[in-house]
Amino acid sequence: xxxxxxxxxxxxxxxxxxxxxxxxxxxxxxxxxxxxxxxxxxxxxxxxxxxxxxxxxxxxxxxxxxxxxxxxxxxxxxxxxxxxxxxxxxxxxxxxxxxxxxxxxxxxxxxxxxxxxxxxxxxxxxxxxxxxxxxxxxxxxxxxxxxxxxxxxxxxxxxxxxxxxxxxxxxxxxxxxxxxxxxxxxxxxxxxxxxxxxxxxxxxxxxxxxxxxxx
Amino acid sequence: xxxxxxxxxxxxxxxxxxxxxxxxxxxxxxxxxxxxxxxxxxxxxxxxxxxxxxxxxxxxxxxxxxxxxxxxxxxxxxxxxxxxxxxxxxxxxxxxxxxxxxxxxxxxxxxxxxxxxxxxxxxxxxxxxxxxxxxxxxxxxxxxxxxxxxxxxxxxxxxxxxxxxxxxxxxxxxxxxxxxxxxxxxxxxxxxxxxxxxxxxxxxxxxxxxxxxxxxxxxxxxxxxxxxxxxxxxxxxxxxxxxxxxxxxxxxxxxxxxxxxxxxxxxxxxxxxxxxxxxxxxxxxxxxxxxxxxxxxxxxxxxxxxxxxxxxxxxxxxxxxxxxxxxxxxxxxxxxxxxxxxxxxxxxxxxxxxxxxxxxxxxxxxxxxxxxxxxxxxxxxxxxxxxxxxxxxxxxxxxxxxxxxxxxxxxxxxxxxxxxxxxxxxxxxxxxxxxxxxxxxxxxxxxxxxxxxxxxxxxxxxxxxxxxxxxxxxxxxxxxxxxxxxxxxxxxxxxxxxxxxxxxxxxxxxxxxxxxxxxxxxxxxxxxxxxxxxxxxxxxxxxxxxxxxxxxxxxxxxxxxxxxxxxxxxxxxxxxxxxxxxxxxxxxxxxxxxxxxxxxxxxxxxxxxxxxxxxxxxxxxxxxxxxxxxxxxxxxxxxxxxxx
Numbered sequence: 001x002x003x004x005x006x007x008x009x010x011x012x013x014x015x016x017x018x019x020x021x022x023x024x025x026x027x028x029x030x031x032x033x034x035x036x037x038x039x040x041x042x043x044x045x046x047x048x049x050x051x052x053x054x055x056x057x058x059x060x061x062x063x064x065x066x067x068x069x070x071x072x073x074x075x076x077x078x079x080x081x082x083x084x085x086x087x088x089x090x091x092x093x094x095x096x097x098x099x100x101x102x103x104x105x106x107x108x109x110x111x112x113x114x115x116x117x118x119x120x121x122x123x124x125x126x127x128x129x130x131x132x133x134x135x136x137x138x139x140x141x142x143x144x145x146x147x148x149x150x151x152x153x154x155x156x157x158x159x160x161x162x163x164x165x166x167x168x169x170x171x172x173x174x175x176x177x178x179x180x181x182x183x184x185x186x187x188x189x190x191x192x193x194x195x196x197x198x199x200x201x202x203x204x205x206x207x208x209x210x211x212x213x214x215x
Numbered sequence: 216x217x218x219x220x221x222x223x224x225x226x227x228x229x230x231x232x233x234x235x236x237x238x239x240x241x242x243x244x245x246x247x248x249x250x251x252x253x254x255x256x257x258x259x260x261x262x263x264x265x266x267x268x269x270x271x272x273x274x275x276x277x278x279x280x281x282x283x284x285x286x287x288x289x290x291x292x293x294x295x296x297x298x299x300x301x302x303x304x305x306x307x308x309x310x311x312x313x314x315x316x317x318x319x320x321x322x323x324x325x326x327x328x329x330x331x332x333x334x335x336x337x338x339x340x341x342x343x344x345x346x347x348x349x350x351x352x353x354x355x356x357x358x359x360x361x362x363x364x365x366x367x368x369x370x371x372x373x374x375x376x377x378x379x380x381x382x383x384x385x386x387x388x389x390x391x392x393x394x395x396x397x398x399x400x401x402x403x404x405x406x407x408x409x410x411x412x413x414x415x416x417x418x419x420x421x422x423x424x425x426x427x428x429x430x431x432x433x434x435x436x437x438x439x440x441x442x443x444x445x446x447x448x449x450x451x452x453x454x455x456x457x458x459x460x461x462x463x464x465x466x467x468x469x470x471x472x473x474x475x476x477x478x479x480x481x482x483x484x485x486x487x488x489x490x491x492x493x494x495x496x497x498x499x500x501x502x503x504x505x506x507x508x509x510x511x512x513x514x515x516x517x518x519x520x521x522x523x524x525x526x527x528x529x530x531x532x533x534x535x536x537x538x539x540x541x542x543x544x545x546x547x548x549x550x551x552x553x554x555x556x557x558x559x560x561x562x563x564x565x566x567x568x569x570x571x572x573x574x575x576x577x578x579x580x581x582x583x584x585x586x587x588x589x590x591x592x593x594x595x596x597x598x599x600x601x602x603x604x605x606x607x608x609x610x611x612x613x614x615x616x617x618x619x620x621x622x623x624x625x626x627x628x629x630x631x632x633x634x635x636x637x638x639x640x641x642x643x644x645x646x647x648x649x650x651x652x653x654x655x656x657x658x659x660x661x662x663x664x665x666x667x668x669x670x671x672x673x674x675x676x677x678x679x680x681x682x683x684x685x686x687x688x689x690x691x692x693x694x695x696x697x698x699x700x701x702x703x704x705x706x707x708x709x710x711x712x713x714x715x716x717x718x719x720x721x722x723x724x725x726x727x728x729x730x731x732x733x734x735x736x737x738x739x740x741x742x743x744x745x746x747x748x749x750x751x752x753x754x755x756x757x758x759x760x761x762x763x764x765x766x767x768x769x770x771x772x773x774x775x776x777x778x779x780x781x782x783x784x785x786x787x788x789x790x791x792x793x794x795x796x797x798x799x800x801x802x803x804x805x806x807x808x809x810x811x812x813x814x815x816x817x818x819x820x821x822x823x824x825x826x827x828x829x830x831x832x833x834x835x836x837x838x839x840x841x842x843x844x845x846x847x848x849x850x851x852x853x854x855x856x857x858x859x
Binding site for chain 2: 031032034037038041042044045046048049052053056059060063064070071105141142143144145146147148149151152166170174177178179180181182183184187
């Protein structure tokens with residue numbers, strides 16, 4: 001802040017600016033960052049994409065009519081998807097814990113949390129592979145529209161999990177490099193948002209793809 | 216015309232600070248920096264020039280089609296060629312010209328209008344431009360290869376599935392639009408964040424120029440509409456290439472899904488195209504009426520209202536598909552309701568003209584051309600909101616006439632007004648006004664001569680998209696008129712291009728503020744310095760340049776925290792009130808955006824030609840580039856907030 005005369009001609013600018021309402025909240029970092037807004041808007045548009053995908057699922061299903069699944073395909077098995085849910089949804093917790101850690105300057109906590117998420121997310125993808133190897137014997141994405149929808153939705157989500165995991169790996173590498181601290185951890189925060197989003201989408205998939213055909 | 220200069224207003228901190236700003240912001244004119252630039256003004260100019268180039272290609276396609284249709288049973292083009300040309304004409308005008316052109320204006324103007332030094336994400340901005348360029352070339356290269364999209368710009372299935380249209384045509388379409396969508400989404404996010412965080416201090420939301428409001432509303436529409444188109448194209452690509460069954464009724468799919476998804480995107484897209492153009496009108500018109508726009512809050516309200524309601528009208532493109540009557544009632548009503556906020560804007564402009572003192576300059580002529588043609592297009596649009604009328608005229612030339620009045624009237628006239636209005640700011644040169652007037656009259660007459668007769672030929676039953684027709688059906692004279700009009704229009708547009716080149720070569724140097732404008736781009740030099748503003752202004756009203764208090768804030772005695780000469784820095788302010796938050800470091804020139812965009816180009820080429828390993832490899836290249844691009848800068852532990 002300068003000590004030059006301001007518009008009213010006083011020179012006490014420094015003290016006033018520092019103690020005024022603006023000055024009191026102008027401690028770094030203040031306000032939402034551009035990264036926060038960028039990630040939020042990216043998630044918004046990605047969420048719309050998934051919403052359109054689920055909308056297409058129900059549109060095709062109701063235009064098709066009963067029976068759903070068609071062509072004698074059995075209702076989806078629930079055991080494996082529920083295990084996958086139990087692995088993926090809690091994987092948001094280590095990210096939160098990691099972020100809470102770096103906010104207090106605990107780099108070990110950041111690294112441990114990210115590693116936990118990496119393991120859980122990797123396990124999820126492995127389970128998805130096992131699920132595919134079973135279901136592919138019954139039907140593929142070319143069998144009928146049900147198969148196309150099932151594989152398109154789950155693969156598309158799997159791709160998002162993969163991207164999320166790549167981001168977590170990248171964060172982990174950067175944290176080993178030692179770039180984050182109490183004041184500088186915006187990247188941890190926004191990657192965390194993306195990971196929570198990927199988890200939330202899975203819950204929507206569980207209800208749409210696995211549970212709704214049983215209704 | 217007033218023509219004050221920055222020097223007269225006393226802008227400019229001490230010479231040492233100016234030299235520091237120059238050293239931090241100005242890039243050396245090397246070849247590397249030409250490719251590596253992140254300056255929003257250079258990127259904005261490139262958007263404008265590239266979009267104009269694609270406009271030229273699409274316009275030439277239209278001329279070829281009009282030549283073919285000049286008489287019955289003509290043999291200028293084969294049906295096969297005609298299909299590709301009309302598809303590329305529509306696709307390019309919508310996706311490769313209108314939106315990128317308006318994003319180009321946005322890129323150049325938004326940071327200047329809100330009084331900052333660059334976009335929020337300058338590197339993402341450069342990336343968006345390269346992706347747009349490559350996606351455009353990707354699609355246009357298919358024309359000489361004879362593999363251009365040929366299913367109409369909305370590519371309805373089942374015509375466009377693998378069985379009925381084999382070959383690469385539709386794969387170019389789906390992949391090209393998916394590729395381009397990356398650029399549009401990146402641009403949209405960048406505009407919103409820029410407008411929220413980088414406004415000059417004091418520019419609370421009620422002082423944001425209407426053009427910026429329009430760009431932000433458009434960007435929000437892009438974020439909600441574009442993913443739906445992307446999904447549609449991805450599903451079609453999967454159906455065509457990997458035999459999924461989304462659009463195949465024999466295996467439980469549904470062809471109408473394509474139309475629903477397409478128009479859930481497609482109708483908001485009409486406003487995505489027109490809205491920023493209306494923003495240009497709201498920027499240009501008041502300046503030549505010598506007063507502020509009438510009803511600023513109402514105009515902003517109508518922009519936001521249109522952005523929302525536009526998502527509830529898509530079925531009016533599908534009134535002839537046999538959906539339930541009840542849904543027609545709903546969408547018919549919504550389509551009628553949306554004319555209310557559109558009408559509000561028209562009346563705000565008319566009132567501004569009524570209460571102002573009009574200066575009949577070249578940009579203003581184009582604004583008047585916009586008002587006349589856009590109202591005619593809106594008038595026929597209201598007719599289409601009525602299901603019964605729609606079903607009579609759908610797929611005839613009446614529709615072609617309608618949407619050309621809307622899009623040529625609603626987008627091209629404002630874009631031309633914008634070109635003349637901001638040319639002095641962008642290039643630092645004045646254009647020849649006489650040439651500009653000639654161009655206006657030729658464009659205006661040519662446009663009406665081309666498209667007005669199409670209303671009549673449509674009502675007489677001429678279907679759209681036919682490559683030829685038999686004589687003696689009463690369409691012959693109308694088609695001759697339209698073709699003559701198209702050539703007159705082309706001459707007019709050529710004069711615009713000549714005018715721009717003439718201004719660049721021979722034009723007089725432009726003053727900083729040739730028109731006496733009210734928004735902040737006129738408060739800096741023409742063309743602006745790389746850092747835009749030596750002092751970031753403190754905004755005190757809706758018309759900062761007309762307001763002495765704001766002008767004074769850039770004069771001697773400005774706070775150091777609005778000069779920010781140490782480093783390449785600008786200011787963050789709060790989202791609503793524009794309170795200063797903190798100074799931030801801005802990124803420097805880098806080649807990474809270009810590398811990432813080239814990687815994406817190879818990825819999409821790999822998908823197109825089924826070289827999937829190459830696609831996977833370039834995907835890894837893109838991911839690696841992004842990883843280094845976003846890698847956190849090394850910080851000392853104290854700076855990062857580590858006490859140990």
